[in-house]
Amino acid sequence: MKTSLTDPDSVDANWRSMFQQLPGTGVKPDQFHSKTRDYFRRLAKDASRYSSAISDPDTNAKQVKVLQLINAYRFRGHQHANLDPLGLWKQDRVADLDPAYHDLTEADFQESFNVGSFAIGKDTMKLGDLIDALKQTYCGSIGAEYMHITSTEEKRWIQQRIESVAGHATFSADEKKRFLNELTAAEGLERYLGAKFPGAKRFSLEGGGRAGADAERADSSRRQERHP
Structure with missing residues (x-):
């Protein structure tokens, strides 16, 4: 830090930019230490301003699980689609479509989570509503199997069309x-x-x-x- 005061060009550009934002930039080196110390002391006293930015590890873990559940429906939802109107075919259970498989319980159903790239028109949804939307989209009377497609553009195009209408296209x-x-x-x-x-x-x-x-x-x- 002292080097950045006496010879700024000798410090990496990223560090130099950070040091320039600290208070006391431009003062004498022997005054810089006390000003910087006072600056961080004030930050410590006002830590409540930054507490909201601290994430809850449990919430983050569940958020990851929710995104995994969405991906599971994209990959395997077609295996649980309602393709037998007579009800003669007994479907095999698809384990990773079950929220419990992802350590999500009914207690989480009323919690809101970010839906990632799920094209439902919302950034966040309650888990219970999200699961209903996933079932309507991927487990209805039309099964969509497309995640094996190697072209990202084509895959996202299909994904957008299916998810934006919850698997039920409207026609004029x-x-x-x-x-x-x-x-x-x-x-x-x-x-x-x-x-x-x-x-x-x-x-x-x-x-x-x-x-x-x-x-x-x-x-x-x-x-x-x-x-x-």
């Missing part, structure tokens, strides 16, 4: 009519091919007709973003 009347026309056209083409080439090997659209409409809409949205 015109969009619904267009989807119906596309599904009808696909069904008509399949029937025609079946009648025209009865012995030819082909892959049926049965049960997956909606995938074409979904893919077309996703591609259309992507094109609009690139060329607004």
Whole structure:
């Protein structure tokens, strides 16, 4: 510190910047020590100003657990999606979707936590509300498996679209009519091919007709973003 007073250029720029913010900069070296000592003594007496900045280790640990829970739903929520309308399929338990797996208890459900990058439109949520939102987004009637995608841009694009609507996209009347026309056209083409080439090997659209409409809409949205 004394060196910074007598020869400032000999001190690293970061340290020099810090020393310049201390009181007494520009005074004689023999006066600097007493002024600096008084400065830190005043800070110690007024420590209450900085107490709010001190974090609770337990709260920080739970915050990390909450972010891990969000990530677990992104990775494995599709394994618990409601894809069987008849209820005949018994789903296997997905352990890391359980808050208890992350050391989160019902006592934490009324506590508010930062939701990180979860695109729900809020910075913080009560844990109970967050879990409900995660279930609606990733465990509804549509399962979203996308975290294996290597492109960060594509992965975030899907994540934003899914989470911002809680897994329930809204469509205008015109969009619904267009989807119906596309599904009808696909069904008509399949029937025609079946009648025209009865012995030819082909892959049926049965049960997956909606995938074409979904893919077309996703591609259309992507094109609009690139060329607004």
